[in-house]
Amino acid sequence: MFAVLRDLIRYNIEFAVGLVLVGIIVLYACLSFFSPVDPTQIYLSIPDQPPSAQYWFGTNSRGQDMFWNLSFAFRNTLIFGLIVAAISRVISITVGLLSGYLGGWVDRVLMFINDIFVAVPSFPVLVLFYFVLRSGLNTYSLAAVMAVLGWAYDARLIRSVTLSLKHREFTLHARYSGMSTPKILLQEHLPYVMPIIFATAMANMIWSIGMEVTLAVLGFTNINIPTVGTTLYWANNHSAMVVGTWWWLVIPVVLIVITFIGLFLLAVSLNEYIDPRSRLRRMGA
Amino acid sequence: MTGYLSFVLKRVVQLIGVIAAGVSASFFITHLSPINPVDQAVDRITARSGFRPDAIAELRAALTELYGTDEPLLVQFASFWGRLLQGDLGPSLIAFPTPAMDLVMRALPWTACLLVVTVLITWVVGNLLGGLAGYYQNNRFLKAFGIVTMGLQPVPYYIVAFILLIIFGFLWPVLPISGGFAMNVRMGWSWEFAFSVLQHAILPATSLVLVGIGTWFLGMRALVSNVVTEDYVTYAELAGVRPGRIVRSYVLRNAMIPQLTGLAMSLGGIFSGTVITEEVFNYPGLGSLLIDAVNGGDYGLVLAVSSVSIAAVGVAILVVDLLYPVLDPRVKAE
Numbered sequence: 119m120f121a122v123l124r125d126l127i128r129y130n131i132e133f134a135v136g137l138v139l140v141g142i143i144v145l146y147a148c149l150s151f152f153s154p155v156d157p158t159q160i161y162l163s164i165p166d167q168p169p170s171a172q173y174w175f176g177t178n179s180r181g182q183d184m185f186w187n188l189s190f191a192f193r194n195t196l197i198f199g200l201i202v203a204a205i206s207r208v209i210s211i212t213v214g215l216l217s218g219y220l221g222g223w224v225d226r227v228l229m230f231i232n233d234i235f236v237a238v239p240s241f242p243v244l245v246l247f248y249f250v251l252r253s254g255l256n257t258y259s260l261a262a263v264m265a266v267l268g269w270a271y272d273a274r275l276i277r278s279v280t281l282s283l284k285h286r287e288f289t290l291h292a293r294y295s296g297m298s299t300p301k302i303l304l305q306e307h308l309p310y311v312m313p314i315i316f317a318t319a320m321a322n323m324i325w326s327i328g329m330e331v332t333l334a335v336l337g338f339t340n341i342n343i344p345t346v347g348t349t350l351y352w353a354n355n356h357s358a359m360v361v362g363t364w365w366w367l368v369i370p371v372v373l374i375v376i377t378f379i380g381l382f383l384l385a386v387s388l389n390e391y392i393d394p395r396s397r398l399r400r401m402g403a
Numbered sequence: 404m405t406g407y408l409s410f411v412l413k414r415v416v417q418l419i420g421v422i423a424a425g426v427s428a429s430f431f432i433t434h435l436s437p438i439n440p441v442d443q444a445v446d447r448i449t450a451r452s453g454f455r456p457d458a459i460a461e462l463r464a465a466l467t468e469l470y471g472t473d474e475p476l477l478v479q480f481a482s483f484w485g486r487l488l489q490g491d492l493g494p495s496l497i498a499f500p501t502p503a504m505d506l507v508m509r510a511l512p513w514t515a516c517l518l519v520v521t522v523l524i525t526w527v528v529g530n531l532l533g534g535l536a537g538y539y540q541n542n543r544f545l546k547a548f549g550i551v552t553m554g555l556q557p558v559p560y561y562i563v564a565f566i567l568l569i570i571f572g573f574l575w576p577v578l579p580i581s582g583g584f585a586m587n588v589r590m591g592w593s594w595e596f597a598f599s600v601l602q603h604a605i606l607p608a609t610s611l612v613l614v615g616i617g618t619w620f621l622g623m624r625a626l627v628s629n630v631v632t633e634d635y636v637t638y639a640e641l642a643g644v645r646p647g648r649i650v651r652s653y654v655l656r657n658a659m660i661p662q663l664t665g666l667a668m669s670l671g672g673i674f675s676g677t678v679i680t681e682e683v684f685n686y687p688g689l690g691s692l693l694i695d696a697v698n699g700g701d702y703g704l705v706l707a708v709s710s711v712s713i714a715a716v717g718v719a720i721l722v723v724d725l726l727y728p729v730l731d732p733r734v735k736a737e
Contacts, residue, residue, distance in 0.1 A: 230417075238424075238716070240675055241679060242693060242712050242713070245693055245709070249697050251438075271668065324559075327559075328558075328560075329559070329675075332561040335565075375558055379554055379557055379558075382557030
């Protein structure tokens with residue numbers, strides 16, 4: 119595991135850059151544990167201060183220190199992305215492995231359901247959930263809904279890998295020595311699928327965080343929880359660009375773009391790692 | 404030809420399944436929630452000014468009759484489908500008494516045009532450049548393009564649209580940032596109107612293209628750089644086939660097939676992106692309508708917009724799927 123990580127950093131510049139970018143954001147989010155201020159309180163400091171030695175990221179029109187406020191925002195946003203990724207990975211692994219290995223009518227039924235989830239546009243459905251739940255739509259309920267919407271594409275990918283594993287000799291070997299189906303799937307096939315799970319988890323986080331930002335900016339989530347999206351919502355609400363408090367918009371946007379690029383580079387380089395042909399080319403073999 | 408026919412039939416059945424499931428899901432999401440649309444609408448209307456109690460009771464009775472919320476859920480479900488198939492989902496609240504379906508049908512062409520034009524541009528240009536980048540791996544321009552798209556691709560639609568809005572709205576105001584056409588232009592078949600529409604479409608379309616192009620470019624580059632290592636490409640090179648012909652007929656065409664499947668699978672996501680971009684630029688499409696409906700608490704309109712979007716995306720996926728045999732002759736043979 120560590121050898122893989124070392125090789126990735128050494129031979130894959132994209133992985134190294136991605137790791138640094140995500141690392142910076144994670145560290146910044148972790149700073150919120152040592153924050154001297156409560157992010158839910160407003161008018162604690164002088165409003166509309168530009169970035170300075172005292173207020174590194176300035177203060178917003180609600181009198182909040184943006185440095186600490188944003189570190190809370192990034193913590194919540196990252197946790198949200200991780201929850202969605204974790205739940206949706208469980209669903210896509212289960213569906214993908216079962217569908218690929220069992221085949222037959224199980225496969226057909228699961229893939230029919232899968233097709234529906236792939237085809238239905240997620241944004242209108244999420245808006246529907248906001249429409250009926252209103253402020254009941256908090257971080258966790260939104261994460262659950264998004265996980266249910268976001269597993270389908272990856273389940274199909276896992277299924278295609280399992281399909282090819284199914285006819286390999288070690289699978290037959292395991293089956294003929296009396297290994298049970300759940301055991302074959304978990305102990306024999308899951309390790310092969312693991313790199314795909316990591317790569318798709320990054321892509322899934324990009325998707326879910328992007329959706330959360332979008333919904334929050336429109337005011338379609340609980341706007342009192344500090345996330346990157348709600349930060350932008352409040353900035354728009356106070357017309358930050360017109361008033362001239364540009365740091366309120368520019369700093370969160372720059373940081374979230376760094377997060378996305380970092381996650382994306384990690385996903386891309388892991389994808390390349392999965393494909394041995396491109397890995398060899400990169401190592402100059 | 405029978406192979407193609409059964410392929411089409413299978414896809415149509417699938418499409419009907421997708422639409423039925425999606426629309427039913429949106430019905431149940433809205434109707435199984437504990438929130439009563441009648442109460443919500445009454446609260447919203449009475450919050451603005453004082454009403455006599457008997458007027459409120461009448462309002463409540465009228466809305467209950469309109470939404471049919473006093474009937475059992477399954478009866479409501481059946482009548483919802485019946486009305487949907489007739490294309491009548493009752494009047495809207497935000498633009499009473501215009502029927503909700505009329506509003507949706509007025510917004511649909513805007514979204515459809517924006518979506519079709521940007522998807523065509525992104526898919527064709529992205530795949531072409533990606534294919535060339537995979538084949539000519541040392542080209543500097545294509546390398547630089549790859550790095551730029553890698554930076555743009557993961558950024559969500561909203562953020563890119565928002566950045567363009569800031570640049571062209573505040574820093575360098577040369578392009579219209581809001582609406583579908585200028586206020587002083589009359590809607591109709593005139594050059595003036597067409598020009599205004601085009602001008603207003605530049606920013607939304609650009610932001611959609613900027614985000615979308617990376618997926619196809621990077622995917623195609625990866626595909627092609629694998630295809631060029633195949634034996635048949637080496638054989639063609641050794642046999643003295645011209646490079647242009649190898650790229651066009653052997654490499655791109657083979658790599659295009661998974662990209663077309665990819666397009667069909669990502670249309671739902673692209674639609675979501677279009678909807679979001681519309682809201683940023685206040686474009687008069689389904690996205691702005693949906694958000695207005697939610698903000699206005701318009702129960703029927705929200706349901707109408709989401710049902711029509713699900714159906715529209717389903718049909719679009721079918722169209723892409725039916726193009727499949729054009730690229731891949733093996734489907735016909737099956």
